[in-house]
Amino acid sequence: MARSHLDVDGRRIPLTNLDKVLYPETGTRKFDVVDYYIRIADAMLPHMASRPVTRKRWPGGVESAPFFEKTLPAGTPEWIARFTIEHSERRTVYPVVRSAADLVWLAQVAALELHVPQWRIDLSNEHDRLTDRIVLDLDPGPEVTLDDCAKVALDIRDMLDDAGLPSFPVTSGSKGIHVYARLGAPVRSESARTVAKQIATTLAQSYPKSVTATMAKSERDRRVFIDWSQNTAAKTTLAPYSLRGRPQPWVAAPRSWAELAEPGLQHLLLSEVLDRFESDGDLLAGLSTAVPAGHDDSVIDLGEYRKKRSGRSRPEATPAPARQPAPRPPREDPEALPDLVALRPMLATDDPIDGLADEWAYEGKWDGFRALVRVIDGRVRLVSRTGNDLTGDFPELEVFGECLTADGEPVDAVLDGEIVALNDAGLTDFSLLASRRRTREPHRLRMYLFDVLYLDGVRLWEQPWEVRREVLESLTHFDDEPLIEIPALLPGPADAAVRAARDRGWEGVVAKRRAASYGSGRRSADWRKQKNWNDIEVVIGGYRPGRGSDSRIGSLLVGLPAERGLRYLGRVGTGFTDAELDALLEELRPLQISRCPFIGDIDRPVAGSATWVLPKLVADVQFMDWTSTGHLRHPSWRGIRRDKLPGDL
Structure with missing residues (x-):
């Protein structure tokens, strides 16, 4: 075996088979790969700094089968920095790249693709993986071009600009584009993933025909898939400036936004990347900067609730014995916190939601029991909107105490939600x-x-x-518990949210101002609700008087024509004006009859006070849904249908 040595950064590195062709289409040799990594090291190293490296190796060249490698192989030079990750059944020792010499050694073993997570070792401990950047991977589906990806990347840039986050595009060297954003302060990987997912889902909702945030391959046809999951601590992305194991030596190449705005975008070869670096420098220079010492309010650390852990350690990229979890601080007594004990559900108004601007988000509205879930030292208490204790009514939800733990210790929490029952159709049924x-x-x-x-x-x-929503979505405690769900937000704007809720059979929509704090126990226009209603045409078969001395109609008894009379659907007692009630009474008095026109049994209190009328008038009624007995739930009057007769229904 031909062997030579190369001195790089004070390291003497043995090299073999430098004439081995790794890219047959272009004749690119191992020598060229070594040369590339030496010359690009100044640009590449800052973006790999303090991150464990997973390698994809092609010892036989790119026309042969590659293999992924995480643990360092035997014979690794001792000067390669290491970082160990403890798994439940194994320890994985990764290399950490700190110099051009490290890159040359990786080229020697034909590690063409270098993949890194977004989190940094020097910011993290074994409990919290922190990152100072996010990445979105734009993966084109069938019949989608790189130019199509560029259009989506530009939309992402605009969203990040609005959030005050600098962004940087990288053509991946394979099919798509990576878009990076620099965060103002380190955040947990779960929080970065939440932000990336929100960007991806927002664009998918805005451009459903050309963008998807769903990982299923069946959803990617003629769409750009925005992969937000690569911000998860367990996942990696091809490092900027890394080569690709493709037919030609394409590179994950930083680009300018101006390039992406022009048609005809192409991936770049290693020679082109070197030329651009020599002339223009590192286009990603603004991505990897020193970690700020203070907290930047433009990016909120969604791991803030863990700040009470003392002595956060920052492991070095060298072998070290397994660390023990940081000691948990003394627990406050939440029962001694009046504000916490006094928390009550915030309530929504009935103000219209049409035309609300982008600063609003939309959630589903469900037909159930509203409750705060308070979990203290593993003890669960459910509190209704009026302050009543519902815990004994729902013993199944004691599971909250089992779920809310970390490192074997209970996690105290107060959560807001709705207790619901789902029927066979998967719809909430009060x-x-x-x-x-x-x-x-x-x-x-x-x-x-x-x-x-x-x-x-x-x-x-x-x-x-x-902020509260991002914290909620970052929780993983309930991932394996089927009794507890965090429903996804509805797409905006308001009319789209209303349509989506109606299509899904939900009770309605709650619009929430993104900047609003939580108003405990009060009704606030920062939360607005709108119910979804169904329309039905019914026949009036009787009425009941109003309360007390009120001579007007109190409610109408309505039904639908059946073979031998009217099938009773219930009472309609809301939605009228006084003038309408007066006019209805005048119209129904001449139609009075002595016999009930409804078939089947009607509740005795209803029948006992009813005035029956000839089933002649057709009315339009709005209602929420059907009860289990076949009656209208929450019916509301809309008006007489003068254009229809009972036989038309």
């Missing part, structure tokens, strides 16, 4: 929830969470809704 102890009708109990007010010593209710 009658099933109310009668669940007495009915044999199948149903599934769920707790839908939509807010977090207190978590592990941090009071969050004064934070903006969007």
Whole structure:
């Protein structure tokens, strides 16, 4: 075996087979790969700094089968820095690249692709993986071009600009584009993932025909898939300036935004990247900067609730014995915190949501029991909107105490949500929830969470809704518990959210101002609700008088034509003006009859006070849904249909 040595950064590195052709299409040899990594090291190293490296190696060249490698192989030079990650059943020792010599050694073993996570070792400990950047991987589906990816990248840039985050595009050297953003302060990987997912889903909702945030390959046809998951601590992305194991030596190459705005975008070869670096420098220079010592309010650390852990250590990239978890600080007694004990659900107004601007977000509205979930030292208490204790009514939800743990210790929390019962169709059904102890009708109990007010010593209710929502979505405690769900947000704007909620059979929509804090126990226009209603045409078969001395109609008794009369659907008692009630009474008096026009039984109190009328008038009624007995739920009057007769229904 031909062997030579190269001195780089004070290291003497043995090299073999430098004439080995690794890229047959272009004749690119191992020598050329070594040369590339030496010349690009000044640009590449800052973007790999303090990150463990996973390698993809092609010892036989790119036309042969590659293999992934995480653990360092035997014979690795002792001067290669190492970082060990403890798994439940194994320890994985990764290299950490700090110099051009490290890159040359990787080229020697034909590690063409170098993949790194977004989190940094020097910011993290074994409990929290912190990152100072996010990445979005734009992966083109069938019939999608690199120019199509560039258009999506430009949309992402605009969103990041609006958030005050500098962004940088990189053509991946394979198919798509990576878009990086520099964060103002380090955040947990879960928080970075949440931000990236929000960007991806927002664009997918805005451009459903050309963008998807769904990983299923069936959803990618003629769309750009925005992969937000690479911000997860367990995942990696090809490092900027890394080569690709493709037919030609393409590179994950930093680009300018002006390039992406022009048609005909192409991936770059290693020679082109070197030429550009020599002339223009590192286009990613603004991405990897020194970690700020202070906290930048433009990016909120969603791991803030863990600040009470003392002595956060920063491991060096050298072998070290396994670290013990940082000691948990003394627990506050939440029962001694009047603000925490006094928290009550915030309530929404009935103000219209049409035309709300971008500073609003949209959640589903469900037909259930509203409750705060308070978990203290593993003990669970459910509190209704009126302050009543619901804990004994829902013993199944004691599971919150089992879920909310970290490192074997309980995590204190106050969460806001809705207790619901799902019917066979997967829709919330209040009658099933109310009668669940007495009915044999199948149903599934769920707790839908939509807010977090207190978590592990941090009071969050004064934070903006969007911060609380990101904290909520970053929680992984409930991932394996089917009783607890965090429903996804609805797409905006308001009309799209209303349509989506109606299509899904939900009760309605709640619009929430993103910047709003949590108003405990009060109704605020920062939260606005709009119910979804169904329309139905019914026949009036009777009426009941109003209360007391009121001579007007109190409610109408309505139904639908059946073979031998009217099938009773219930009472309509809202939606009228006084003038309408007066006019209806005048119209119904001449139609009075002595016999009930409804078939089947009607509740005796209703029938006993009813005035029956000839079933002649057709009316338009709005209602929420159907009860289990086949009656209208929450019906509301809309008006007489003068153009229709009962026989038309």
